Amino acid sequence: AGHDDTTLVLQDDGDLVLFDKDGSTLWSTGTALGPTGLAATKSLAVGKRLDSPDGRLSLRVDADGLRLELDGRAVWAVIPAVPDEKLQLTLRKSGNLVLRGTDNAVYWSSETAGTKHADLELDAGGVVLRAPTGQELWRADVPPGLFDATTTDTDCAEVTTPVPLAATVLTETGIRVHPCMVVAIDALLAAAKADGVDLGGWGWRSNEQQRALRARNCTPSGCRPMTATPGTSRHERGLAIDFTVDGRVVSAGSTGWAWLVQNAHSYGLKNLPGEPWHWSVDGW
Known part of the structure; x- marks a missing residue:
């Protein structure tokens, strides 16, 4: 009045x-949304949070813990034994995400030190820590079924242009791909594991990430390693995977390489010559 x-x-x-x-x-x-991400050297103190653009997903720090929430419901959390008003989540310059409290007590760490300029952000499936190349270093996901997401039976041959994050899905092992690939990739990874080969990897990357990768790997005289022109990469379509074996990038002669050469075709994947780690639906 x-x-x-x-x-x-x-x-x-x-x-x-x-x-x-x-x-x-x-x-x-007082319902303003928080930022969607956390850059290296930045922190979230008690009472602060990250929010997805639609407001449904939040990563919040309170005195009683760190929580990933969907529509106010906790789906992942780190809860100290007793509340701590000094809790602070910090993304260190080294790439390690650390939750500290009073007297610098460490309650939790992502154990991802060794990658500078990493970023923490909320995406369509949860919260993810990414290297500048787009590689996922750590993530916490919303359990399957909680989002009202739908998948599609699109034929991979019909996917001819880059797709946004919202048009991708996660495999059971956390590789982000186009929905047309998810069943085959889950089956491939399960078969490899049954044979004693521990395959992992990363798939989809954004156009921005592809541009950054191209800038890093290429000069006027060429690219090392080969890096697709932004807009043409199969990673941007969610149709390619850079595989790892036992946590390391697949190389020629490795157990992962030998298994993929013998079996990947059965799951619709072809190798890009010169890059033992890179497999896609059409070999590009």
């Missing part, structure tokens, strides 16, 4: 704010 010419505004960040005629804030709902 007592204020004329006020304006009620629903801001882009989700906060409903009542402004006085001079632009000052008289009242707000």
Whole structure:
């Protein structure tokens, strides 16, 4: 009361704010969304959070712990034995994500030191720590079925252009691919494991990540290793995987390479000559 010419505004960040005629804030709902990511050397203190653009997914730090929440429901958490008002989640320059508390007590770590310029961000499936190349270093996922997501029976041959993150899905082992590949990749990885070969890898990457990779690997005289022009990479379509074996990139002569050469064709994958680790639906 007592204020004329006020304006009620629903801001882009989700906060409903009542402004006085001079632009000052008289009242707000306090529902503004937090940032979607955390850059290297930055921290989240108690009361702070990351939010997805639609507001459904949050990574929040409170005195009683670190939580990944979907629509307010915790789906992953680190809970100290006793509440700690000094809790702070920090993405260190080394690439290690660390939850510390009073007297610098370490409650949890992603154990990913060794990759500079990593970024923590919320994506369509959870929270992910990524290297500048797009490689997923660590992630916590929303359990399958909680999102009202639908998959598609699209033939991979019909996927001819880059796809957004929202159009991809995760395999059971956490490799992000186009839905047309997920059944075959899950079957391939299960078969390899049954044969004693521990395959992993990473699949989809964004156009921005492909551009960064091209800039890093290429000069006017060529690219080392070979790096597709942004917009043409099968990774951007979710149709390629760079495989690892026992946590290391597959190389010629490795057990992973030998297994893939013998079996990958049965799951619809072809190798890109010169890159033992790179397999896609058409060999590019």
